[in-house]
Amino acid sequence: MSKYLVKRILLAVVSVFVICLITFFAMNAVPGGPFNSEKALTPAVKATLLERFNLDKPIGQQFLIYMRNMLHGDFGISLKTGRDISGTLLECFAVSAKIGGIAALFAVIIGVILGALAALFRNKWPDRLIIFLTTLFTAMPSFVFATLLLMVFCIQLKWLPVWDASNRSLVLPVIALAAYPTAYVTRLTKTSMLDALSQDYIRTARSKGVSTVKVIFKHALRNALIPVITYVGPMLAYILTGSLVVENIFSIGGLGKQFVQSITNRDYPMIMATTIFLAVIMVVMNLLSDILYKVVDPRIKLD
Amino acid sequence: MAENTAKKPPLLQVVDLHTSFTTDKGEVQAVNGVSFTLEEGKTLGIVGESGSGKSVTAYSIMQILEQNGHITQGQILFQGNDITHYSSKQMQDFRGKKCSIIFQDPMTSLNPVYTVGNQIMEAVLVHHEKSKAEARDIAINMLKLVGINDAERRFKQHPHELSGGMRQRVMIAMALASEPWILIADEPTTALDVTIQAQILELMQELQQKLNMAIIIVTHDLGVIAQMADEIVVMYGGRICERGTADEIFYHPAHEYTKGLLRSIPSVDNMKEKLVPIAGTPINLLNMPKGCAFCARCDNAMKICLEEVPPELPLPDGHYASCWMNVVNHNYVEEPADE
CATH class of the missing domain: 1.10.3720.10 (MetI-like)
Incomplete structure (x- = not known):
């Protein structure tokens, strides 16, 4: 029974990782981005924002940063409201x-x-x-x-x-x-x-x-x-x-x-x-x- | 057991039982005027092929027919009381306590999600005001009685952890847990292999003597009948063709169907003799012939067999047969007028 549980939990971790991977890349593959709103931002503001959220880095690196933060229990803050995500x-x-x-x-x-x-x-x-x-x-x-x-x-x-x-x-x-x-x-x-x-x-x-x-x-x-x-x-x-x-x-x-x-x-x-x-x-x-x-x-x- | 009075009714008497099933294709008369008597401590064998109505007769006694089945006529007298008029509450009391049944397939007859101990205890607890602990002791003793080793461990196991023979032993233990007067065994060994079959039959005989109960054994296997039965009822197409003591049926068969059955089983004395199967197929209960049910497959069928159902005629030594041949040959006896 305990052996079964360990096996199932390990498998679950793998499933969740795969889901992260797919979601992350699929999400980024869609054209557009969080700061493309109807009210255009100045290039300088936009660049600052992108840098602030690591969105200017290559996509692979972004993923690694995200996974590292996640494993430390940090899901980041909302790009829209600025509030802490875990709390929301x-x-x-x-x-x-x-x-x-x-x-x-x-x-x-x-x-x-x-x-x-x-x-x-x-x-x-x-x-x-x-x-x-x-x-x-x-x-x-x-x-x-x-x-x-x-x-x-x-x-x-x-x-x-x-x-x-x-x-x-x-x-x-x-x-x-x-x-x-x-x-x-x-x-x-x-x-x-x-x-x-x-x-x-x-x-x-x-x-x-x-x-x-x-x-x-x-x-x-x-x-x-x-x-x-x-x-x-x-x-x-x-x-x-x-x-x-x-x-x-x-x-x-x-x-x-x-x-x-x-x-x-x-x-x-x-x-x-x-x-x-x-x-x-x-x-x-x-x-x-x-x-x-x-x-x-x-x-x-x-x- | 109660002391004998001058005129005690027989333990179980079935009189002119008719049971039918309502189906899409019409009313199927599965049991058509069956009568027999079972005495205390005796064994009655009901033989017949598939669809002859033998199991339906057994289920009618217990009133555990499928929803579409019902007793349409006749009486079932247990110690003189007609149980066909019992309320469902009275029937619940009858089942298990007065009369128990074990089934053909021990693989499917036990509930897979409860332990065997739980299921035997339940049989005790529904009929007796006993504590759980007492019921548990009875259940373990029953398991020992039916020859299961390591009864305490088996008690806690689920049916799928037991072999077929062991499950049938559990069925017997469960059936006997409330000490019934009658045990009905519906093809109890058909699903088991031959060595286990012999063990189960011996076990039943042994318990019969210990507990002084009557047994009705329903089977298509003449070997089983020969080993077990005192009295035999041979059924075909929902009717009784022949009934009498085991000796009479085996040595002086008086119905063409019984004769055919006996010819179709191998005998140890004469291995070279050719086996003669009964030609044809069992009859369709939806399409019963006007005359004798067996006549389409009978080698000696006469014109009258096609026209009229043969009456049950008394032969010597408490033997009855429903075959026109006996009338033609005048080998029946005049029965004394009713007592």
């Missing part, structure tokens, strides 16, 4: 992770319950209703759904504020963010639950005199969760790091919004830091889901 990033992540965490929890709990219900009432009305809804939420783009939510609950019904600092303003972003993963988890759970329920060990459990509820929740559900866990790892990574669309529609200063802003601003250190951060989260979540996999299914060997 953590602030944004806190906002995204709060909404994303609630949404992910919602998606898993509600998704598993609805999926199990759909499997139990297969081809009866609860199943049909659940499958209708999941198809709807899988198919509807998040910008449509988020806008609809805002229109109905904030503008028409006035149940919730469009924006304020209270927790009530988190309700709609959480729903908008959770809709797709909930629908997906529901469908996944239904399929794997149906598969589990048709297995021989379910018949064995019934033949022992185990009650129907226990057959479903002890014997079938744990087996049915195995595919769901595979999905939950990457899903968590996506959802915690924020959604550009949802954050923009609800004006939330999260990581998703920050990332896109940094790209439009050509804010090089910000792009790098955000990318690395997303990559690390993705790698960690994948590792966690693999470990969780082993916990649920004893047949899995982790080497």
Whole structure:
């Protein structure tokens, strides 16, 4: 187990390095730069700025400087705002992770319950209703759904504020963010639950005199969760790091919004830091889901 | 076990059982009027080929049919009580405690994500008010009883860490953990290799004597039946063709299908004799013939076999057969009027 972990972490370091490499060079290969704004700077000012941020050096050297600073924990300052990048990033992540965490929890709990219900009432009305809804939420783009939510609950019904600092303003972003993963988890759970329920060990459990509820929740559900866990790892990574669309529609200063802003601003250190951060989260979540996999299914060997 | 009273009902009596499945292609009558009696401590063998309704009969007794299957007619009397009218709560109490079942494939019949100990303990805990520690002791004793070495270690293992024969032993331990009166074994050795097969059968016989339970063994293997059964029921196409004591069935088969079955197995006494397979293929339950189900494959089929289902006729020594040949040859006995 520890050997496996060491191997996985080393591999993760390699992946993150490769991602840095690609991002750095791709970012620089695009024409234009951080200081090409509509209000032209004087050549002298521009040269000073470029020198200040080492942008006048050859690209290979720039990369080495960046990597060295990064390894010392220095992600630099934003070329746009001049603020410290690590601080900005953590602030944004806190906002995204709060909404994303609630949404992910919602998606898993509600998704598993609805999926199990759909499997139990297969081809009866609860199943049909659940499958209708999941198809709807899988198919509807998040910008449509988020806008609809805002229109109905904030503008028409006035149940919730469009924006304020209270927790009530988190309700709609959480729903908008959770809709797709909930629908997906529901469908996944239904399929794997149906598969589990048709297995021989379910018949064995019934033949022992185990009650129907226990057959479903002890014997079938744990087996049915195995595919769901595979999905939950990457899903968590996506959802915690924020959604550009949802954050923009609800004006939330999260990581998703920050990332896109940094790209439009050509804010090089910000792009790098955000990318690395997303990559690390993705790698960690994948590792966690693999470990969780082993916990649920004893047949899995982790080497 | 309760003391014998003057007229005690038999342990298990199946009367005119009909079980059918609703499918897209129509209603499939998988069991069509099956009757037999199982006495305490005895072994009943149900033989037949795939699709003859033998497993469905077993599952009907336990009421663990697939969702689309249902008992449409007949009675299943356990100690005189008709269990077909039991509520689902009463059935839960019946399963495992009164009657247990082990299945054909021990590879898939155990839940892969729980330890074998957990699964045996569960069988104890659903039926008895016992603490976890007591259930654990019972489970470990059961593992020892079914001949598993190093029971404490095996207790903590998952099914995938055990061999096929060992898993079937675990299945037996689990089935017997609540001390049922009846053990149904549905092709218990089909998925195992021959040496393990013999061990499992011996184990079942040994436990039967120790625990004084009755066994229903469902199989297509006449060798298994010969080793185990006191009474035999031969099934074909959802009906019983012939039933009687093991000796009667093996030495005086009275149905053409049974005769065919016996001709198709090799015998140690006469290795040179040619084996005679039964020609044709098993019948399609969706398309049952009007007369005897076996007549399309029978060498001695007569006109009446095509027209009418043969009645079950009593032969000497508690032997019954449903074959028109016995009527034609007048070798049935007049049964005394009902008691």
